[in-house]
Amino acid sequence: MKVAKVIVDVPTSQTNHTFDYIIPADYEEFAQKGMRVSVPFGPRKVMGFIVDITNDSDFDQLKPIDQMMDITPVLTEELIQVGIWLAEQTVSFYIQAFQAMLPQVLKAKYKKEIEALTDVELSPQIQQLLDGRAVMDFEEFEQRKGNYQALLKEIKAGHVKMNYKVQSKETKKRLVFIEPNVEPYLIEEALVDMKSNAKKQRAILEYFITHPEPIEQRLLMEKLNTTTSTVKSLIQKHLLRKKEQLVYRNPYDDDAIQPTSPLPLSTQQQQAIEPVNEAVDRENHHVFLLHGVTGSGKTEVYLQAIEKVLMKGQEAIVLVPEIALTPQMVHRFKGRFGSDVAALHSALSPGEKFDEWTKIHNNEVKVVVGARSAIFAPFENIGIIIIDEEHETSYKQDEQPRYHAREVAKKRAEFHQCPVILGSATPLLESYARAQRGVYQLLEMPERMNDVPMPPVELVDLRDELHAGNRTMFSRKLLDEIRDRIQRNEQIVLFLNRRGYSTFVMCRECGDVMKCPNCDIALTYHKSHHQLKCHYCDYHIAMVSECQACGSDTIRYFGTGTQKVEESLKEVLPEAGIIRMDVDTTRRKGAHEKLLDRFGQKKADILLGTQMIAKGLDFENVTLVGVLAVDAMLHIPDFRSAEKTFQLLTQVSGRAGRHQLPGKVIIQTYSPEHYSIQLASQYDYQSFFQQEMQTRKAFHYPPYYFLSLLTVSHPNQVKVMEVTKMIRKLLGKHLSDQATILGPTPSPIVRINNRYRYQCMIKYRHEPNQRMIIRKILQHYHEEIQQHDLRIQVDFEPYQLM
DNA sequence: CCAAATTTACTA
DNA sequence: AGTAAATTTGGT
Numbered sequence: 001m002k003v004a005k006v007i008v009d010v011p012t013s014q015t016n017h018t019f020d021y022i023i024p025a026d027y028e029e030f031a032q033k034g035m036r037v038s039v040p041f042g043p044r045k046v047m048g049f050i051v052d053i054t055n056d057s058d059f060d061q062l063k064p065i066d067q068m069m070d071i072t073p074v075l076t077e078e079l080i081q082v083g084i085w086l087a088e089q090t091v092s093f094y095i096q097a098f099q100a101m102l103p104q105v106l107k108a109k110y111k112k113e114i115e116a117l118t119d120v121e122l123s124p125q126i127q128q129l130l131d132g133r134a135v136m137d138f139e140e141f142e143q144r145k146g147n148y149q150a151l152l153k154e155i156k157a158g159h160v161k162m163n164y165k166v167q168s169k170e171t172k173k174r175l176v177f178i179e180p181n182v183e184p185y186l187i188e189e190a191l192v193d194m195k196s197n198a199k200k201q202r203a204i205l206e207y208f209i210t211h212p213e214p215i216e217q218r219l220l221m222e223k224l225n226t227t228t229s230t231v232k233s234l235i236q237k238h239l240l241r242k243k244e245q246l247v248y249r250n251p252y253d254d255d256a257i258q259p260t261s262p263l264p265l266s267t268q269q270q271q272a273i274e275p276v277n278e279a280v281d282r283e284n285h286h287v288f289l290l291h292g293v294t295g296s297g298k299t300e301v302y303l304q305a306i307e308k309v310l311m312k313g314q315e316a317i318v319l320v321p322e323i324a325l326t327p328q329m330v331h332r333f334k335g336r337f338g339s340d341v342a343a344l345h346s347a348l349s350p351g352e353k354f355d356e357w358t359k360i361h362n363n364e365v366k367v368v369v370g371a372r373s374a375i376f377a378p379f380e381n382i383g384i385i386i387i388d389e390e391h392e393t394s395y396k397q398d399e400q401p402r403y404h405a406r407e408v409a410k411k412r413a414e415f416h417q418c419p420v421i422l423g424s425a426t427p428l429l430e431s432y433a434r435a436q437r438g439v440y441q442l443l444e445m446p447e448r449m450n451d452v453p454m455p456p457v458e459l460v461d462l463r464d465e466l467h468a469g470n471r472t473m474f475s476r477k478l479l480d481e482i483r484d485r486i487q488r489n490e491q492i493v494l495f496l497n498r499r500g501y502s503t504f505v506m507c508r509e510c511g512d513v514m515k516c517p518n519c520d521i522a523l524t525y526h527k528s529h530h531q532l533k534c535h536y537c538d539y540h541i542a543m544v545s546e547c548q549a550c551g552s553d554t555i556r557y558f559g560t561g562t563q564k565v566e567e568s569l570k571e572v573l574p575e576a577g578i579i580r581m582d583v584d585t586t587r588r589k590g591a592h593e594k595l596l597d598r599f600g601q602k603k604a605d606i607l608l609g610t611q612m613i614a615k616g617l618d619f620e621n622v623t624l625v626g627v628l629a630v631d632a633m634l635h636i637p638d639f640r641s642a643e644k645t646f647q648l649l650t651q652v653s654g655r656a657g658r659h660q661l662p663g664k665v666i667i668q669t670y671s672p673e674h675y676s677i678q679l680a681s682q683y684d685y686q687s688f689f690q691q692e693m694q695t696r697k698a699f700h701y702p703p704y705y706f707l708s709l710l711t712v713s714h715p716n717q718v719k720v721m722e723v724t725k726m727i728r729k730l731l732g733k734h735l736s737d738q739a740t741i742l743g744p745t746p747s748p749i750v751r752i753n754n755r756y757r758y759q760c761m762i763k764y765r766h767e768p769n770q771r772m773i774i775r776k777i778l779q780h781y782h783e784e785i786q787q788h789d790l791r792i793q794v795d796f797e798p799y800q801l802m
Numbered sequence: 803c804c805a806a807a808t809t810t811a812c813t814a
Numbered sequence: 815a816g817t818a819a820a821t822t823t824g825g826t
Contacts, residue, residue: 003814010813010815019814042813043817059814110815787809 002028003057004065006048007094008041009108013782016093019048020057022064031065034073034080036106038066038166045164047108049098051080069168074102074361076378078415085411091774091794092401100401101376105170105354112138113163114151121159126150138162170354174244178231179214181241190239200230205239214243248355252330252343260335262304269301272443276305279419280312280383287410289390289435290423292445293683294654295452298423301445302386303336305421310340310366314383314418318369319405321392322346323612325371327593333369344370344377372397375405375412382416385409390422390431391647396799404797425654425685426647429696432689433703455625455656455663457649457681459672462629472568478626478666479572486576486605490623490661494569494608495652496562497633505532507547508554514544520751527563528584537753565628566608581609613655620659627652627667634674637748638801639701642676646688649680700740700763702797708762708770709801711747711793717756723790724758727777731762734773739764748802755791 005018021039023031039048040063087097115135129146154160191205203224234240279286292298306316325345334341342356342365359365360377368377395405413420435442460475485492504522505514514523516534523532533540546553562582586592599607633645657663679688697704712724724744731741743760784790
């Protein structure tokens with residue numbers, strides 16, 4: 001007898017273990033680890049993953065697997081192990097880890113239906129409700145206000161039964177082709193017999209006489225300007241027939257991509273790639289930190305390292321931050337490796353994601369370029385893993401399982417015995433520190449390609465502007481330079497750092513700030529809909545004209561939004577053409593690219609935007625980059641704020657003067673003396689690293705200490721404080737003396753969606769038992785979590801301290 | 803004393 | 815999570 005060990009799709013701590021099921025004799029041959037199954041679980045059926053197959057079980061009342069949901073495993077044995085490891089590392093449930101590794105559409109969909117077993121003895125009200133049908137969706141039954149008690153009685157009496165169904169959501173895209181169903185001469189005969197008023201039908205038949213090969217129905221209709229019904233009637237006459245073909249949804253126009261060939265490497269690129277190639281050859285799972293300034297040609301190094309891996313018959317994973325994963329980026333890889341590339345990112349529809357995943361699953365591609373979750377690409381012979389812009393926060397998932405793609409990459413690289421490259425112009429402090437200690441191997445590329453120097457950075461002290469009576473958000477210097485570029489027909493990128501800023505609404509009479517009733521945060525004014533919105537829940541109201549507290553009409557907006565900047569820019573520079581890029585103007589699909597295209601075609605002088613324009617922009621005509629105010633980011637209560645500011649400024653500066661024309665960067669700030677701004681303006685990563693390390697050491701922050709963040713939330717503030725206090729006590733009792741526990745402190749946003757939030761932070765260097773202790777604490781509160789709406793969130797090495 | 807509401811136990 | 819069984823509640 002074969003027994004499958006199954007992780008079921010029920011995310012609770014009581015079911016976070018395998019359940020044994022008999023593999024029915026018919027399935028015994030082909031049931032494998034990593035397949036999805038539907039299994040009976042209590043009175044219903046649920047989806048599950050087979051994680052192991054054994055010959056017997058300690059349990060003696062086994063039920064058989066209901067159904068296999070896959071014909072080939074969706075998880076490799078390696079990925080099953082990675083999933084188990086991931087769940088343990090992040091204190092998540094196994095099922096959550098497995099779900100996170102697969103495309104959305106492979107999640108189960110559950111359906112209940114009622115089936116009448118007899119049509120006589122049913123109670124009148126049920127009979128009437130079923131309307132003579134033998135089966136009905138339970139959802140429909142509820143919609144029709146069916147009596148559940150009466151239904152239960154019928155089920156007990158055995159007249160009706162409830163069917164539980166597990167379905168997979170995946171779909172395949174099919175194209176419908178039309179082709180002749182008979183010999184050509186028969187079509188000609190039919191044409192003769194065809195009534196003369198059937199013009200459209202005639203046209204179609206005539207078409208097939210000259211073009212007997214199959215044609216896509218959509219195309220045929222387009223060509224002959226007809227509709228499906230005409231085609232249908234010809235099919236009914238058996239003259240034509242339908243043929244369906246499975247195709248991949250293709251979000252990229254592959255034909256439009258220009259193939260490229262390897263470029264000659266510069267000396268520094270050569271020096272960087274050599275140790276990587278050696279690691280590929282020797283199958284070493286070394287981690288390389290490629291520290292290369294913007295424009296040093298990191299991508300070419302990646303491309304050629306991958307080429308080597310492909311020649312060995314192995315596969316490559318390339319991770320790119322979500323915002324940098326533009327079509328241009330994908331084109332670069334497709335240009336070099338053609339149809340060997342799959343791309344996975346959030347702009348794809350669920351169906352498109354599934355198709356890209358299927359290509360990997362079917363071994364039809366060798367390279368995957370994608371955002372965070374692409375680290376789980378089901379390759380079986382990985383030769384290299386590359387993480388570009390490794391310092392980016394988007395590599396950390398901010399929901400369960402809270403994993404960091406870098407850690408998964410290292411885990412997989414160890415299994416596959418292959419190198420990992422972490423690439424960045426501004427490596428995360430943790431990474432650079434590891435490189436210095438020799439944990440990672442450091443590869444430096446300090447020079448830009450073609451000797452283009454980094455553009456000079458000028459700091460403008462906004463306090464001086466204020467003293468000089470300039471109350472606008474543009475310094476005189478910046479305006480001069482902008483005018484100069486417009487006159488020379490060159491382009492400008494203006495960057496507004498939104499983080500930390502918001503456009504809140506305040507009454508000037510009584511100082512009342514409009515707040516969200518559910519969350520402890522000010523409402524943000526959105527001009528496009530003339531609404532006040534909460535960024536943490538979906539609360540929104542129409543903009544008010546009077547103060548809610550005192551009734552005065554002296555309501556004013558504070559803060560700086562891109563819309564407001566655009567307006568005042570238009571006032572000072574009426575002649576300038578401006579393209580604004582923010583959440584509002586880029587919401588529609590493809591809008592992002594369209595705006596950038598327009599800017600690239602010089603249809604505007606100024607590109608004004610938020611975070612999203614800091615990455616990957618490369619326009620040869622941009623010679624001036626302005627940062628309007630960087631201070632908000634500096635003052636975010638986060639120990640990484642200096643580092644984030646440094647990264648951002650370096651990133652933004654790299655957008656100017658990338659080609660022939662020399663560039664310039666102007667940074668407006670109220671604190672020009674701050675070291676992260678000073679050192680960023682000098683492009684001095686080394687000094688920044690040294691200085692920031694001292695701060696981190698002094699305040700016991702990473703990389704000197706590890707952090708873990710526990711956030712407790714509940715509708716009742718007293719309850720939250722009590723629980724958090726208790727958790728702190730428990731942690732203090734069980735963790736070692738070296739660990740520091742901070743808290744309970746209210747989270748930066750104390751209330752979200754009517755839930756109060758308090759947190760505890762653990763700073764430690766070595767706590768091997770930490771996860772076990774936290775698991776025990778979670779177990780201790782298990783009951784309250786399940787029944788009393790208590791939530792305890794655990795985040796190891798958090799990126800967001802919110 | 804019964805039925806409804808709430809809590810608890812369990813899924814192989 | 816979702817269900818059935820067990821226990822408490824609360825109204826007569």
